[in-house]
Structures are given as C-alpha cells and as structure tokens.
Amino acid sequence: MATGVSVENINPKVLQCEYAVRGEVAIHAQRLQQQLQTQPGSLPFDEILYCNIGNPHTDAIARAKKILSMIPGRATGAYSHSQGIKGLRDKIAAGIASRDGFPANADDIFLTNGASPGVHMMMQLLIRNNRDGIMCPIPQYSLYSASLALHGGSLVPYYLDESSGWGLEISKLKNQLEDARSKGITVRALVVINPGNPTGQILDEQQQYELVKFCKDEELVLLADEVYQENIYVTNKKINSFKKIARSMGYNGDDLQLVSLHSVSKGYYGECGKRGGYMEVTGFSTPVREQLYKIASVNLCSNTTGQILASLIMDPPKAGDASYDLYEEEKDSILKSLSRRAKAMESAFNSIDGITCNKTEGAMYLFPRIYLPQKAIEVARAVNKAPDVFYALRLLDTTGIVVTPGSGFGQVAGTWHVRCTILPQEEKIPSMISRFREFHEEFMAQYRD
Amino acid sequence: MATGVSVENINPKVLQCEYAVRGEVAIHAQRLQQQLQTQPGSLPFDEILYCNIGNPHTDAIARAKKILSMIPGRATGAYSHSQGIKGLRDKIAAGIASRDGFPANADDIFLTNGASPGVHMMMQLLIRNNRDGIMCPIPQYSLYSASLALHGGSLVPYYLDESSGWGLEISKLKNQLEDARSKGITVRALVVINPGNPTGQILDEQQQYELVKFCKDEELVLLADEVYQENIYVTNKKINSFKKIARSMGYNGDDLQLVSLHSVSKGYYGECGKRGGYMEVTGFSTPVREQLYKIASVNLCSNTTGQILASLIMDPPKAGDASYDLYEEEKDSILKSLSRRAKAMESAFNSIDGITCNKTEGAMYLFPRIYLPQKAIEVARAVNKAPDVFYALRLLDTTGIVVTPGSGFGQVAGTWHVRCTILPQEEKIPSMISRFREFHEEFMAQYRD
Known part of the structure; x- marks a missing residue:
C-alpha cells in the first residue's frame, strides 16, 4: 500500500462515526450470503433473512409500476433547480397544506436524495465545532449519531423510557439541556423521530405540544423526522405533523424554526432505492x-426520478380518480399486513423467555430488549464486542437472521436490544420466529448465570 | 422570524463557501425567466439562454431513451449495497480495464449520485482541520473550492498558465507545495481536472507522467476529475486516464493513492438529472x-437509476451488437457537433475586441478573458461586486445570456473571465454571438478608460 493516507491520519471524525444499520453484522451477512451462493449447504440455514434494515420493496413493486405508468412522459435527464423541480414542490406544498390544514410554500421545500441529505445539510448549517450540540432521543436512528460525528458536533441525549412504551418526559429533556449548557455546549436543535425509529412509539398530541413549546422557549431548531408518518398500526393514536401542532398553537415562522423530513423510502410505498x-x-x-440553498446547490440537485416520487407520495390519487379505489385498497392492504406482522412479531418476542418487547405503534421496527446473562456479557467483552453485537452475530451465524444490535442506536447502560424490522414476508414469520426462539434458548442455556 | 438560528451564528464555513455556477447570476436569471413568463415583452430579449452550466440534455434525450429501452426490466426500488449494485460495478470495472489495458476491481468502485458526492467523501476522509490542504488548479471547478470551504480545509492553489493554453508546470507546483508546507499546511491531495473545467485544455501525456510522479514522490492522493474523458475536440491529443498513466509507469496500489471520478452528466450522454x-x-x-465504505453507508446508497446509467456509459454497445452502428453514429454526431460549437464560439470570441479565448480542446466550456476597462472595474467595486460579476449581470440584463463569472473559479489577480458552455443549439450560436458582441461593444464604449 502507498503510504500517504493511512487510517492513523485520516479525519478522526470519520473513525468516530458509527452507522449501526450498515455495520459489522450487515457486512458479515453479505459475506454469508456470498458463501451460500458459492457453497450451498455449507451453513446451517439456506437463506439470509434481512431483518436489520427497512427495505419494504417487495410489497411496493406492483404499486410503483402503476404510479410510474400514470406519469406523463417527463424529461428527467436535465439538472433541476437546486431545491428540486418547482412544479413538484408545488404539489408537495399542496399535499402538506391538505394534510395539516395550514398553508405550505413550495419555496420552503428542498427535495433531497432520500431524507438523509436533509439531515446532513442542517448539520452542515448548524455545527460549527464540537461545542455545538444537538439533542437526540436515545435510542435514536443511527443517521443522527453518525452525521453528528462526521460534522464534529456533540450529541446531547434525551432518554426515552422503555417501561412506559418509550415515553418522553419534558422535565427530563430540560435537565439534559441544562446539563449540556452547563458543560459549555451550545444546543442548537432537537431531533424528534415520530413515529420512533428504532422504538416504534407514536407521540401523544400533548407530548407534541410540550415539545414544540420547549423548542420555542429554548430557541432550538425542531428537526422533526416524520418519514414514518404513514406507518401507523394502532387505532387509539394518530400522527400529527409537528407543523400542524405548531400552527395550531398559533406559532408560525416568527416563533419556531422547524424542519420536517419526509422520504419515499417508507410508508406504504417503500421505494428506497x-x-x-x-x-x-x-x-x-x-x-x-x-x-x-447554497449548500443544496453544491451537489447541483437531487435525482429527478426521486423528486417525482416525492411529489407523488404527497399527491396520491383522490376520491373520484380512476385509480383511487385500487390505491386505497393497496395502501390499506399493505398497511394492514405491516400491522399484522408487527403484532405477530411483538407477541412472539414477548413469548420468548428473557426477551420483552414494547408494542410497535408505528414505523417499521421492533426493538426487543434481550436480557443477556452475565456470562454472555463477559464472553462478549473478552472478544472485544458489545454484548448485543456478539448476540446478533451469533444469531446470524446460527439462523441466517440479520438484526441490528441496539448499541448502534444507544440504550440505557446495562440494557441490550436488537432492532428487527417488521418487513419479512408474512408467511415467513412463523418459521423465522421459531428459528429465533430456538437460537435464543440455546444461547441462554449456554451462558446461564 | 424566530431568533435561534441567524446568519450570524450558523456555521461560518457555510458562509465562506462559494459555488459560482449556481450563484448570484444564476439566481437573477431565474428571476428574469419568471418575469418573461409573467410579463412577456417587458425585457429587451424574449428568452434566457443558459450558457452558465453544462446541461447537455437536449442532445441526449433520444439516446437515453434507446439506452433505457435496452435495459432488462430491473427492480430498482430497493436499497442497494452502499457502494452500488455489485453487477453494475463489475461492468464498470470491466469497462475501465478495457479502456486502460490494466485490470480494475469492482470492490474499488463507489457508485455515487453524480461525481460530486465522491469529492465530498474524499474531503470528509482527508480534511481534519484548516491545516489540512488540497492542491487545486486555478482556475478550478467551483465544486472543489466550495467543498473545501464546507469541510474546513485549505485550498492550496496551483496556477494554470493562460498564455500557454492553460498549461501546467511541475516546477511551479512544487513551489506552491513547499510554500504551503512552510505555512504549516499538511497537503493531502492534488486535484487535477482533465480535460479542464472551466479551461477546456487537455494535458499532454508528459505532463500526466510528471503529475503522477509528483504525487507519488510527495505522497499526495491524486484526485483525478475525469468526468469529461469523452469530450475531446482536437485530433492531436488524446485522453489518458491517470490510472493508465500510473500503471504504465509501473506504479500500482503500493506506490500511489489514486481516485478517479466519472459521471453520467457529461460526455455524449449528458444525463445530468x-x-x-x-x-x-x-x-x-x-x-x-x-x-x-462507512461514509458511503451513512446515506445508504446512491439512486439505482443513476447506478444503471453509470454502468451503461462504461459498457456501451460493442461492434457486432445490433445497436452498435447507431450508437457510433449518434455519439460521433453529438461529439462532432460539440466540437463545431466549440470552434465557432472560440473564433467568435476571439473576433471581439477586448476578448481573447483559448482553444477548447475538451470538456464543455470556453473561458474567454474579458479585458475590462478600469472605469468598469471601479464602478463594479463601487456597487460592491466583483468586476466580472458586474459584467455578467449586465450581459444577462441586456441580452438574456447567462454565463458564470470567472471569479468563482479563481483567476490570476487583475484578469477577468467568464465561463460559457459550448452547449447552445448550433442554430442559435450566430445570433447569440452577435448579441454578445453588440453588448460587449456598448459596455466597452460606456466605460472606455
């Protein structure tokens, strides 16, 4: 190897950055996938089941084909406006206005390659050095910790309470904020993920009001990750956008700096690629x-196909349209299926000794807690692995099931979790759960304290 | 407006970042475009002619349709491997090997949303603080200065010599490097753009050998921006990739850290959107x-449609394929047309008093030097504008022609340029040039010293 750039002298922020959902377990899974192809029968399972990352593609192909066939022949090969094609932004603004009952403006919309670049842009804007911080829920989607590390800012945690279904207490938020400030951190923004990732909870309206007021009072940018706004599986709660909440409190652009993120990768559409x-x-x-705008323009524009899809999810078929009934039927069928899977997997996890699992009210994940025996923890430490990484690697090696270790999302010290999507095909869930259960029982037996 | 985040307290690196090709002139052009739509006849011209940014879409639509119709029905909606779909990377590696006559490996390929994210990823990797620097040609494509500013690194300039057709002298490079080092800058990489942007020159093979040796000896990463590798309009030079040059010198991965960037936005395909x-x-x-890989994975993957196109440009129809003759014919026709436009516009610029213009050997731009009268420079300074920005805004207001001011690319102090694409449709060039000439003569008459 040439000698100029080595892992010792690259930007240490890159080293510090962790991105759990594509980390060690996922890389190992790719290796095993290849082994299954080149040496069939060489492993104790014959397929890899990816439960580690949200890839709801299977369901969406048919629907996407229909949507695409409805688009008039657009020339998508040219650079667009750096914020995205104006007509598409108009459609999105209209969709937001219709969702919330409050006006929205196409000039406020920045179309991006998925939701992640929006997070990067905001961090680029806000993080000047490591004394600038952003409040993030713990557990959080690893995009936030990873991009904070890359941009060199400080993550100011606020903990979700597992025992109350990943609940949120404003008083604790305030304590964490004051604690960070007392350490000289300028807290610039608060991230809220609703429905939660990886935790799957949906905020109460009351909690949303309190969060908005907290951000207004403390002059924090409210970064609302609302990419799962269509993924809701309970009937006693509904999703309110933070913009709707803020506007209904009478707050507008003079009171609150608000960023809402959305994506075509989730919902009932799932066109993540x-x-x-x-x-x-x-x-x-x-x-x-x-x-x-300048930051957006440095990469010229987001891809135009993705732009079109983003406008379509905010401008779905309306009652009276020829496609409306089919659209409703498919949407309903996909969401009901996701809901069934969430419930089936949740109760399956709860039926396994040494695992507890909160209800998945929304989003696409379960975040079961694994009560690891002390002996397993010690063995994991001895091989220099986080205990949940150790568990997830063993699960993968034994069963072919891929989950993301909880340590990549953050968790209360001494607790261990894994993130498991609700996306396996319904007919595969029973056998997946029985493989999981068998593995877990053997693992626990091996390391019983 | 809410008070938390203001332009005074955002990340100062964002403020410092300039991105000329989407800067003030381009924004003003969008405004005028809108005015032409809402109030036709209210301006002294009836269309805006975008010569400021490479958008070769017009020519490419027909070709792109044919390429796309050749792709078997691929499911492109799912997340891919963070480096891109393996089969597509195989195709690209094979295309590189066939182009260079030296092996290439799919594992070395990172598919990106256009070429720009590759530059960001390398800067993220290399720039630890403002004492890390990257050598960039001046004039340079503003992506480099903009992303260096955003990542907080130092731009170490090396000047291209306008009088010798934007030539490059290694001895001067060495001086600039030593000068930077004497100031405590750790120079980590050298950017070379071949063919040049905005300057349009093609490096001699000898210069390439010297550059490679220089980077090897000085342990600099060679960042080779080769996005215009298909855009060549002279017969006495050819494009060699830096990889081919390095391998033909016997250098391999043990000697030289080399990054080569390519894009589907240029060439004869131009699918920039x-x-x-x-x-x-x-x-x-x-x-x-x-x-x-970790940095790539933070944004999950690049868009799959762009991935497919990237593989197609490195795997075009081969002799014997049904589409080969048509492909050759179209490619040849597009490149010949671009070559005619380059020559026509170059000689037109050179025929205008007070403008000189080097030959465009490759890429998609002319970078004529405008000899501005002292009085114009003073008037520009008085209204707080760079003189070439002042000139370009006046050009736009008077004629509807959009060019990018040279100051966004860097230029020798006291010289003024504009970057003008060679992409206007051929039949529009004569009238465009006559409008330009008329404007320039009036401008010079108004500000004659």
Missing part, C-alpha cells in the same frame, strides 16, 4: 435560507 | 477503505 425525499424548512430568515 | 457517477479508489489500505 430511488432516493427521493424532501425537507420543509420554516422559520428561518432569508439570509439563512440563501445559505441552505 | 439522473445523478449517476462513480469513483474508482486504488492504493488505500483495507482499514481506510472500510472507513470510506
């Missing part, structure tokens, strides 16, 4: 918005 | 490549 998404940015001055 | 591109990364240790 297309990299479509947007952020709606309100409450920022024109000079700041011009700076955001 | 699709955001397809790749970087080939050789000479880095496995731990460093794992870190690069």
Whole structure:
C-alpha cells in the first residue's frame, strides 16, 4: 500500500462515526450470503433473512409500476433547480397544506436524495465545532449519531423510557439541556423521530405540544423526522405533523424554526432505492435560507426520478380518480399486513423467555430488549464486542437472521436490544420466529448465570 | 422570524463557501425567466439562454431513451449495497480495464449520485482541520473550492498558465507545495481536472507522467476529475486516464493513492438529472477503505437509476451488437457537433475586441478573458461586486445570456473571465454571438478608460 493516507491520519471524525444499520453484522451477512451462493449447504440455514434494515420493496413493486405508468412522459435527464423541480414542490406544498390544514410554500421545500441529505445539510448549517450540540432521543436512528460525528458536533441525549412504551418526559429533556449548557455546549436543535425509529412509539398530541413549546422557549431548531408518518398500526393514536401542532398553537415562522423530513423510502410505498425525499424548512430568515440553498446547490440537485416520487407520495390519487379505489385498497392492504406482522412479531418476542418487547405503534421496527446473562456479557467483552453485537452475530451465524444490535442506536447502560424490522414476508414469520426462539434458548442455556 | 438560528451564528464555513455556477447570476436569471413568463415583452430579449452550466440534455434525450429501452426490466426500488449494485460495478470495472489495458476491481468502485458526492467523501476522509490542504488548479471547478470551504480545509492553489493554453508546470507546483508546507499546511491531495473545467485544455501525456510522479514522490492522493474523458475536440491529443498513466509507469496500489471520478452528466450522454457517477479508489489500505465504505453507508446508497446509467456509459454497445452502428453514429454526431460549437464560439470570441479565448480542446466550456476597462472595474467595486460579476449581470440584463463569472473559479489577480458552455443549439450560436458582441461593444464604449 502507498503510504500517504493511512487510517492513523485520516479525519478522526470519520473513525468516530458509527452507522449501526450498515455495520459489522450487515457486512458479515453479505459475506454469508456470498458463501451460500458459492457453497450451498455449507451453513446451517439456506437463506439470509434481512431483518436489520427497512427495505419494504417487495410489497411496493406492483404499486410503483402503476404510479410510474400514470406519469406523463417527463424529461428527467436535465439538472433541476437546486431545491428540486418547482412544479413538484408545488404539489408537495399542496399535499402538506391538505394534510395539516395550514398553508405550505413550495419555496420552503428542498427535495433531497432520500431524507438523509436533509439531515446532513442542517448539520452542515448548524455545527460549527464540537461545542455545538444537538439533542437526540436515545435510542435514536443511527443517521443522527453518525452525521453528528462526521460534522464534529456533540450529541446531547434525551432518554426515552422503555417501561412506559418509550415515553418522553419534558422535565427530563430540560435537565439534559441544562446539563449540556452547563458543560459549555451550545444546543442548537432537537431531533424528534415520530413515529420512533428504532422504538416504534407514536407521540401523544400533548407530548407534541410540550415539545414544540420547549423548542420555542429554548430557541432550538425542531428537526422533526416524520418519514414514518404513514406507518401507523394502532387505532387509539394518530400522527400529527409537528407543523400542524405548531400552527395550531398559533406559532408560525416568527416563533419556531422547524424542519420536517419526509422520504419515499417508507410508508406504504417503500421505494428506497430511488432516493427521493424532501425537507420543509420554516422559520428561518432569508439570509439563512440563501445559505441552505447554497449548500443544496453544491451537489447541483437531487435525482429527478426521486423528486417525482416525492411529489407523488404527497399527491396520491383522490376520491373520484380512476385509480383511487385500487390505491386505497393497496395502501390499506399493505398497511394492514405491516400491522399484522408487527403484532405477530411483538407477541412472539414477548413469548420468548428473557426477551420483552414494547408494542410497535408505528414505523417499521421492533426493538426487543434481550436480557443477556452475565456470562454472555463477559464472553462478549473478552472478544472485544458489545454484548448485543456478539448476540446478533451469533444469531446470524446460527439462523441466517440479520438484526441490528441496539448499541448502534444507544440504550440505557446495562440494557441490550436488537432492532428487527417488521418487513419479512408474512408467511415467513412463523418459521423465522421459531428459528429465533430456538437460537435464543440455546444461547441462554449456554451462558446461564 | 424566530431568533435561534441567524446568519450570524450558523456555521461560518457555510458562509465562506462559494459555488459560482449556481450563484448570484444564476439566481437573477431565474428571476428574469419568471418575469418573461409573467410579463412577456417587458425585457429587451424574449428568452434566457443558459450558457452558465453544462446541461447537455437536449442532445441526449433520444439516446437515453434507446439506452433505457435496452435495459432488462430491473427492480430498482430497493436499497442497494452502499457502494452500488455489485453487477453494475463489475461492468464498470470491466469497462475501465478495457479502456486502460490494466485490470480494475469492482470492490474499488463507489457508485455515487453524480461525481460530486465522491469529492465530498474524499474531503470528509482527508480534511481534519484548516491545516489540512488540497492542491487545486486555478482556475478550478467551483465544486472543489466550495467543498473545501464546507469541510474546513485549505485550498492550496496551483496556477494554470493562460498564455500557454492553460498549461501546467511541475516546477511551479512544487513551489506552491513547499510554500504551503512552510505555512504549516499538511497537503493531502492534488486535484487535477482533465480535460479542464472551466479551461477546456487537455494535458499532454508528459505532463500526466510528471503529475503522477509528483504525487507519488510527495505522497499526495491524486484526485483525478475525469468526468469529461469523452469530450475531446482536437485530433492531436488524446485522453489518458491517470490510472493508465500510473500503471504504465509501473506504479500500482503500493506506490500511489489514486481516485478517479466519472459521471453520467457529461460526455455524449449528458444525463445530468439522473445523478449517476462513480469513483474508482486504488492504493488505500483495507482499514481506510472500510472507513470510506462507512461514509458511503451513512446515506445508504446512491439512486439505482443513476447506478444503471453509470454502468451503461462504461459498457456501451460493442461492434457486432445490433445497436452498435447507431450508437457510433449518434455519439460521433453529438461529439462532432460539440466540437463545431466549440470552434465557432472560440473564433467568435476571439473576433471581439477586448476578448481573447483559448482553444477548447475538451470538456464543455470556453473561458474567454474579458479585458475590462478600469472605469468598469471601479464602478463594479463601487456597487460592491466583483468586476466580472458586474459584467455578467449586465450581459444577462441586456441580452438574456447567462454565463458564470470567472471569479468563482479563481483567476490570476487583475484578469477577468467568464465561463460559457459550448452547449447552445448550433442554430442559435450566430445570433447569440452577435448579441454578445453588440453588448460587449456598448459596455466597452460606456466605460472606455
């Protein structure tokens, strides 16, 4: 190897950055997948079951084909406006206005390659050095910890309470904020993920009001990750966008700096490979918005196919349209199926000794807690692995099931979890659960304290 | 406006970042475009002619349709491997090997949303603080200065010599490197753009050998921006990839850390809205490549449509294929047309008093030098504009022609340029040039010293 750039002298922020859902377990799974292809029968299972990352593609192909066939022949090969094609942003703004009952403006929309670049853009804007911080829920989707590390900022945690279904207490938030401030951290924003990833809970309206007021009072940018806004599996709660909540409190762009992220990768559409998404940015001055525009323009524009899809999810067929009944039927069928899978997997996990699992109210994940025996923890430490990584690697090697270790999302010290998607095909769930159960019982027997 | 985030307290790196090709002139052009739509006849011209940014879409639509119709029905909706779909990377590696006559490996390929994210990833990897620097040609494509500013690194300039057709002298490079080092800058990489952007020159083979040796001797990463490798308009030079040059010198991954960038946005295909591109990364240790993989994975993957297009440009129809003759004919016709436009516009610029213009040997731009009168420079300064920005805004207001001011690319102090694409339709060039000439003569008459 040439000698100029080595792992010792690259940007240490890159080393510090962790991105759990594509980490060690996922890499090992790719290796095993290849082994299954080249040496069939060489492993104790004959397929890899990816439960580690949300890839709801299977369900979406038929629906996507129909959507695409409805688009008039658009020339998508040219660069667009850096914020995205104006007509598509108009459609998105109209969709937001219709969802919330409050006006939205196409100039506030930035179309992005999936939702992630919006997070990067905001971090680029806000993080000046490691004394700038952003409040993130723990557990959190690893995009936030990873991009904070890459941008060199500080993660200020606020803990979700597992015992109350990943609940949120504003008083604790306030303590964490003051604690960070007392350490000289300038807290610039608060991330909220609703429904939660990896935790799957849906915030109560009351909690949303309190969060909005907290951000307003403390002058924090509210970064609302609302990519799972269509994924809801309970009847006693509903999803309110933070924009709707803020506007219904009478707060507008003069009171609150609010960023809402959305994506075509989730919901009932799941076109994750297309990299479509947007952020709606309100409450920022024109000079700041011009700076955001500049950041967007450095990569010229997001891909136009993804732009079109982002507009379509905010402008679905309406009652009276020829496709409406079919659309409703498919949407309903996909969401009902996801809901059944969530419930089936949740009760299966809860039926396994040494595992507890909160209800998945929304999003696409279960985040079961694994009560690991002390002996397993010690063995994991001895081989220099986080105990949940050790568990997940053993699970993969034994069963072919891929989950993401909880340590990549953050968890209360001494507790261990895995994130498991609700996306396996329904007919595969019973055998997947029985493989999981068998593995878990053997694992526990081996390491019983 | 809410008060938390203001332009005074956002990340100052964002403020410092300039991105000329989407800057003030381009924004003003969008405004005028809108005015032409809402109030036809209110301006002294009836269309905006975008010569500021490479958007070769017009020519490419027909070709792109044919390419796409040749792709078997692929399911493109799922997340892919973070480096891109393996089969597509295989095709790209085979295309590189066939182009260079030296082997290439799919594991070295990172598929990206256009070429720009590759540059960001390398900067993220290399730039630890403002004492890390990257050598860039001046003039340079503003992506490099913009992303260096965003990542907080130092731009170490090396000047291209306008009088010798934007030539490059290694001895001067060495001086600039030593000068930077004497100031405490750790120079980590050297950017070379071949063919040049905005300058359009093609490096001699000898210069390429010297550059490779220079980077090897000085342990600099060679960042080779080769996105215009198909755009060549002279018969006495040819494009050699830096990988081919390095391998033909006997250098391999043990001697040289080399990154080559390519894109589907240029060449004879020009599918810029699709955001397809790749970087080939050789000479880095496995731990460093794992870190690069991690950076790639933070945004999950690039869009799959762009990935497919990137593989197609490196795997075009071959002799014997049904489409080969048509492909050759179309490619040849597009490139010949671009070549005619380059020559026509170059001689037109050179026929205008007070403008000189080097030959465009490759890429998609002319970079004429505008000899501005002192009085114009003073008036520009008085209204707080760079003189070439002042000139370009006046050109736009008077004629509807959009060019990018040279100051966004860097230029020798006291010289002024504009970057003008060779992409206007051929039949529009004569009238465009006569409008330009008329404007320039009036401008010079108004500000004559």
